[in-house]
Amino acid sequence: MFHSTCFLEDACLSMSGTALKIEPIAEGLSLKARAYDALKSAIMNMNIYASDAELRLDERDLSARFGISRTPLREALAQLDQEGLVRIVARRGIFIVRRTKAEILDMITVWAALESMAARLATKEASAEELAGLHAHIDAFAGDALAARMGEYSDANIRFHQAIIGLGKCALIVQITDGLFHHVRAIRQRTIFEQDRARRSIVDHMEIVAALEARDTERAERLVREHTLRLRDHVDRYVDLD
Amino acid sequence: MFHSTCFLEDACLSMSGTALKIEPIAEGLSLKARAYDALKSAIMNMNIYASDAELRLDERDLSARFGISRTPLREALAQLDQEGLVRIVARRGIFIVRRTKAEILDMITVWAALESMAARLATKEASAEELAGLHAHIDAFAGDALAARMGEYSDANIRFHQAIIGLGKCALIVQITDGLFHHVRAIRQRTIFEQDRARRSIVDHMEIVAALEARDTERAERLVREHTLRLRDHVDRYVDLD
DNA sequence: TACTGGCGTATGGTATGCCATGTGCCAAGT
DNA sequence: ACTTGGCACATGGCATACCATACGCCAGTA
Numbered sequence: 001m002f003h004s005t006c007f008l009e010d011a012c013l014s015m016s017g018t019a020l021k022i023e024p025i026a027e028g029l030s031l032k033a034r035a036y037d038a039l040k041s042a043i044m045n046m047n048i049y050a051s052d053a054e055l056r057l058d059e060r061d062l063s064a065r066f067g068i069s070r071t072p073l074r075e076a077l078a079q080l081d082q083e084g085l086v087r088i089v090a091r092r093g094i095f096i097v098r099r100t101k102a103e104i105l106d107m108i109t110v111w112a113a114l115e116s117m118a119a120r121l122a123t124k125e126a127s128a129e130e131l132a133g134l135h136a137h138i139d140a141f142a143g144d145a146l147a148a149r150m151g152e153y154s155d156a157n158i159r160f161h162q163a164i165i166g167l168g169k170c171a172l173i174v175q176i177t178d179g180l181f182h183h184v185r186a187i188r189q190r191t192i193f194e195q196d197r198a199r200r201s202i203v204d205h206m207e208i209v210a211a212l213e214a215r216d217t218e219r220a221e222r223l224v225r226e227h228t229l230r231l232r233d234h235v236d237r238y239v240d241l242d
Numbered sequence: 243m244f245h246s247t248c249f250l251e252d253a254c255l256s257m258s259g260t261a262l263k264i265e266p267i268a269e270g271l272s273l274k275a276r277a278y279d280a281l282k283s284a285i286m287n288m289n290i291y292a293s294d295a296e297l298r299l300d301e302r303d304l305s306a307r308f309g310i311s312r313t314p315l316r317e318a319l320a321q322l323d324q325e326g327l328v329r330i331v332a333r334r335g336i337f338i339v340r341r342t343k344a345e346i347l348d349m350i351t352v353w354a355a356l357e358s359m360a361a362r363l364a365t366k367e368a369s370a371e372e373l374a375g376l377h378a379h380i381d382a383f384a385g386d387a388l389a390a391r392m393g394e395y396s397d398a399n400i401r402f403h404q405a406i407i408g409l410g411k412c413a414l415i416v417q418i419t420d421g422l423f424h425h426v427r428a429i430r431q432r433t434i435f436e437q438d439r440a441r442r443s444i445v446d447h448m449e450i451v452a453a454l455e456a457r458d459t460e461r462a463e464r465l466v467r468e469h470t471l472r473l474r475d476h477v478d479r480y481v482d483l484d
Numbered sequence: 485t486a487c488t489g490g491c492g493t494a495t496g497g498t499a500t501g502c503c504a505t506g507t508g509c510c511a512a513g514t
Numbered sequence: 515a516c517t518t519g520g521c522a523c524a525t526g527g528c529a530t531a532c533c534a535t536a537c538g539c540c541a542g543t544a
Contacts, residue, residue, distance in 0.1 A: 030527070059496070069529045071313075074496085075320050082321055090272065090534050091496050113359035113415070117351065173355070174346035176418065234456070238381035272497070301526070311499040316526085333526050335507050 036076035038066065043085050043096055057094040074124065083179070100242040104187060105232055107180045112228035114177055115161055118168025119208070119224040123217040126167040129211050134163055139206045141185050141198075143226045153198055154189045160205055164212075164224065191234055201227075256466055269308055273310045278318035280308065285327050285338055286424050299328065299336040307328075325421070343483040347428060347474055354470035357403055359411045360410030361450070362468040368409040373455050376405055380447045381441075396431045396442055406454075406466065408443040431477055 029037075039062075063073045087095050122131070137160035141153050143202045158181075165177050177184075192198050204227045211220035266443045271279075281304075305315045323330045330336050365372070377403035383395050400423075407419050419426075434440050453462040 030301065060494095070496095071528055071530090075527095076319065078317055079324055082324060085528080088496075088502090091494085092537090093495070102412070106412050109363070109412050110356065110414050110418065113355045114352065117355035121351070170348050170351050172345070172352050176352065206390060253538075274497080300524090302524095312526095313498055313500085317497095319536085333504075335525070 005173040031072040032075045035062075035066055035068060036079055039076055039080060040085065043080070044098070055096045055098070057096065059094065099183065099241070101235075101239075104183065105236055107183050108187070108228060108232040108235065111161075111180055111184050112232065113176060114223050115165055115171045115228060116221045116225035117170050118170060118173050119212065120217050121168035121170055122164060122212055122220040123215045123220050125169040126212070130167050130214070131209070132162065134167075134209050134212070136200060137163060138209070141202055146172060150193070150198060154192045155185075156196075157201060157205075158185045158188055158194065161228075164208070169213075187235060187239070188231070191231065191239060194234075194238065197234070202227075273314040274317045276295070277304075277310060277315050278321055279307055279349050281318055281322060281329065285322070288338070297338040297339065297340070300369065301336065325418045341425065341483070343477075343481075344423065346483060347478055349425050350429070350470060350477065351476040353403075353419060353422055354467050355425050356415045357407055358467035359406040360412060360415050361454065362463040363412055364406060365411035365457045365462050367411040368454070372409050373451070376402065376409075376451045376454070376478055379405060380444060380451070383444055384448075392435070393441060396427075396434045399434065399440075399443060399447075400427045400430055403470075406450070409454075429477060429481070430473070433473065433481060436476075436480065439476070469483060 057077070059070050059073060059077070067074060077086060077088060077094060080086045085097060087097050089095070097119045137156050141149060141156065157212075162177070162181075165174055168174075192201070204223065208223045208227065210218060211223055299319070301312050301315060301319070305312045308315060319328060319330060319336060322328045323336075327339060328336055329339050379398050383391060383398065404423075407416055410416075410419070434443070444464065450462060450465045450469065453465055
């Protein structure tokens with residue numbers, strides 16, 4: 001099975017000198033997948049102050065606007081429904097779900113649990129080179145550099161946390177946190193400018209890297225957990241949602 | 243909105259003396275939902291030694307056997323695909339996914355991370371009565387009673403862990419672990435009879451309850467984590483999958 | 485004015501048929 | 515005997531039409 005594919009790949013390798021660049025040809029994405037991506041990014045980027053009317057979707061209207069039939073669109077919506085981004089109610093409508101503050105707090109809690117476990121695993125599974133790579137995410141913002149580059153810091157911040165999660169080498173932890181990514185990034189972006197949180201964040205990160213490189217499993221886990229739970233407490237106290 | 247529904251409920255309450263028992267009438271489940279449930283339980287209960295031919299599903303055949311059209315069946319299959327229970331390949335077929343040992347280990351790891359976080363939360367969120375309720379899951383098996391009731395123990399074991407997770411009062415942790423439930427239960431059932439694990443499990447559980455009731459957050463978290471990671475190590479070493 | 489009942493419309497659910505493409509069979513050629 | 519080309523069939527993707535029900539409008543009644 002798959003012989004023809006193998007031949008094709010072999011041919012490509014052996015012809016590495018030519019300009020021939022075989023590629024997937026078709027964009028490869030099904031209408032369902034494209035509709036899913038479009039809807040997901042639209043929902044994610046939606047203004048949080050949208051009116052109730054904007055929180056409602058219509059299958060026929062959307063299928064017409066995407067230029068596809070209802071069938072693949074419905075499959076995309078069903079997937080978003082399962083992920084909790086929308087809620088489909090029979091014969092009533094499809095509603096974009098507003099995240100409650102409690103749900104945001106739960107997401108941060110789960111993130112704390114999983115990233116701290118990943119940190120624990122990283123002290124055992126990650127190589128010295130991999131751990132050293134973590135410095136790249138924080139060194140650029142050390143000391144005085146932070147103030148000048150605050151704009152970049154928020155993204156570098158979340159990437160640092162994702163990098164730790166990756167070094168845990170647990171695919172399921174990566175998968176679950178990826179699902180929470182958009183929400184957690186949004187809340188980190190929103191809070192990073194408050195109360196000197198960025199500077200304190202950097203200090204925490206350096207301590208975390210030190211613990212990881214010292215292979216201090218318990219300390220690495222604890223520092224990561226406390227770091228993220230502090231974010232949780234901050235959101236709980238000072239951020240106004242709903 | 244929903245006025246008629248409210249009237250109905252009020253009527254039911256005020257007529258609480260009569261034999262009239264209004265109920266949902268229709269089973270309420272869509273064909274998609276019913277197909278989903280049927281397929282999920284069928285896959286979960288499938289013999290792990292199924293032949294390759296049995297690992298393949300056919301939309302038309304299944305829709306005929308369920309007595310429904312392909313559309314709701316496809317939606318059910320798409321959901322199972324997203325959950326990772328099956329893999330749908332365009333114009334190739336639908337294949338039941340065999341879990342690799344690495345995936346099982348990842349699930350146990352995530353369970354450990356989330357249950358230990360739940361235990362941490364439970365020391366702060368759960369009432370004394372709620373924590374006392376945990377005894378019900380283990381007292382029946384204390385001491386000599388265990389040997390006589392091994393058959394029941396496996397289920398009581400997993401229910402104990404779910405109870406702790408519930409007391410963390412974090413809906414998302416409950417939701418994620420529910421998704422892992424079937425797999426983790428299966429592996430616990432498979433290993434509980436080995437190497438006196440049941441008896442040691444009981445001891446662990448009693449210590450965990452003690453730590454929770456003492457509101458010792460760090461200890462409760464650690465005991466739960468270590469308890470589940472021991473299961474992970476046991477599976478890693480002694481259980482033969484794939 | 486307030487309530488009721490029925491009917492039309494909107495909307496998600498379901499059934500069905502066609503389409504594009506991957507696979508395997510089989511015959512023809514070497 | 516082995517390769518090759520093409521055809522038939524299998525199979526998931528997609529389009530379309532119809533169905534059942536929730537909601538709202540509106541006339542009719544007291």
